[in-house]
Amino acid sequence: MCSINDAEFESDEELMQPDEIAQIDGAICKKCNENKAEVLLRVKDAYCKTCFLAAATHKFRATVGKSKLVRPTDSILVGHSGKAGSTVLLHLIKAGMSEAVHKRLMYKTTVLYIDEGAVIGEPIEQRCSEISAIQEQVNSLGFVGHVVPLSEALHNTEPKIYPLDCGLEIPSDDAELINLFGAISNYTSKEELLHKLRQKLLISVARSLGCCKIFTADGATDLAIKILSNIALGRGAHLPLDVGFVDSRDSNIKILRPMRDFTRKELSYYLNFHKLKVVQIPGLTTKKDAYVSIQNLTEKFVTELNTEFSGTVSAVFRTGEKLTTGNTQTTNSGKSCVLCSAPLDTIFTDTSSLQATEFSRLVSAEGPMGHIGKDAFQLKTFGNAAEATENTATDGAKRCDNCSCSRSIERPEKSVPDMDIHLCYGCRLIFRDLDKQHSMPEFLQNAVKQQRSLDHMQKEIAEFLL
Ligand SMILES: [Zn+2]
Ligand SMILES: [Zn+2]
Structure with missing residues (x-):
């Protein structure tokens, strides 16, 4: 205690x-x-109002400028949610476009709204009216935009992107998305999955529209919450990618966070002074209890503490910033997670806390009569992809991996343990909460297949060269 x-x-x-x-x-x-x-x-x-607004503009431009990552004529995709952060971001970009020539922002800006209504079971009429509200807001800020349904994140083909003003056709994969979220038992994992799908979709839309950078509107308060909840969710190794200015997990398209120095209070003052309206769209945990998910509870903790101790957000955020300068190469043979694309943080050593946690989990799952040998444990939890491929016999049947008897066993295809070794620790936790009857999403199965053939090919080349 x-x-x-x-x-x-x-x-x-x-x-x-x-x-x-x-x-x-x-x-x-x-x-x-x-x-x-x-x-x-x-x-x-x-x-005063004038000094505050000048400082806000300076802060935005300095955050983008000092990174030296954005070139004046870059094509930028802005992820817009209708909320305070992205509304202020669009306004700052537009204002920068009308500055004097030497200070003018020249970005080719494309606005994207992701329609997530299916996840919370919204009827199509409501989703259409939300899209209209977003369209009105985006137009009033001087941009035209696009909309993409979240279900487009569930496959690896080019996403179907619609102009904001054309209304939304009912996407055919909505059922798959609804089933997937319905099969996950708690809101902590649902929120994590939603976030990962959103990031994946932003990258694929940017690629499809020819944008080389993505701006998201995460502010200091959001990032302080994310730092603490990420650590609670076993994503500490990926903090540099998840909360730093740049998320560089995709080698070609970088996600940048130019609003990271703005607190919620500053955003609210900015909106008031410019008389900007936000669009309130219900999310996964809207009107739900603060205790429904780790992310919600962390938000309650940080925001409530910040009302009494105003340095809370800044202290957490600045500490997280220092952590982001650490070693980001916690890779496992240079492989990436098939869901979030972060380097695999599941390095297996005899003394790692990860090993202890996994061993405890497996022993508990096996029950008092269970027996898990050391080799089987390593293969079940942290074995590399090549070993896992070998564990499938040439006749396609799975061999027993609890011991060395090599007997064929019946195991459901596409189950979570099969795919675990291709997921980072945080993403594994999402699918531990997936209903046992529900198979892994197809796009992940395909990514795993692709990864396995790549591993196989690399092994063959290495053997040939020896
Ligand atoms: Zn002043
Ligand atoms: Zn992951």
Whole structure:
């Protein structure tokens, strides 16, 4: 039990006290020392509207500029959700396009809205009206946009992309998407899967539309929540990709987060000053209890703590930023996860905590009469793809991998254990919550097949060269 107060402090007065919020009435802007303050940030920093908006524009441009990753004439795909972050992002890009010539942003900007209505069972009429609201908002910000249904993430072919103004045809794979989410037993894993499918779709749409970069609107508050929930979900090894400025897991198309220094409070001031409206679209856990998923609970923890201790978001975010500079090469033979494309973080060593966790899980699953030999354990959990391929006999039947008897056994095809070795630790956890009767999504099965033939080919070449 946590006993920090007993051990370190003798009375409550010595504990951290909630911030005392300064009064903005009558305050003067601390930047220009002239105008009346209208914005209060970090409890006591008061700014006037002009200084705040100038600082917001500077912050956006500096975040993009200092990375030196974006060239002035790049084609950018902006993932737009209708919410505060992406609305402000589009407004900042548009404003940058009308700046003086030497400061003008020249990006060829394409806006993309992902229709996720099927996941929460929304009727098609409601999804169409949400798309119309997004279209109206995007047009008012000076852009035209595209829409793609989330079900397009469930295959590896070119996605069907529609202009925002043409209405949405009912996508034929919606049933597959609904079944998949229906077969996952908890909201933590559903949210993770939704996020991974969204990222995958953004990359494939960018490729299809010829965009070389993607801007997403994750702000500082979102990223602080993500840092803590990622660690809780066993995704610590991928923090540099998931919360850093650049997600470079795709070698050709980079996902960039230019809004990462904006807190929710700053976004809200920006929207108010420019009279911008957001479009509220229900998500997977809208109106659900805070305890429904780890992500929701982390959000409640971070935002509530931040209202009393205004440095919370910044402390978590800056700490996460330092973690992102660590070694990102936690790869397993240079292989990537077939779902999230991050380097496999499932390096198997005799002393890893991952080994202990997996062993404990397998022993519990086998029950008191079960027997798992060391070799079988390694192959079941962390064996490399080549070993797994070998474990399938040439007649196509699966051989027993609990011992060395080599007898054929009946095992359902396309089951989760078969595919585990091609998934990173976090993605494995998603599919542990998949109904046993439901097979893995077809696009993942195909990716695994492809990976296995590649492994086989590499092995043959290596043998030939020896
Ligand atoms: Zn000022
Ligand atoms: Zn993964």
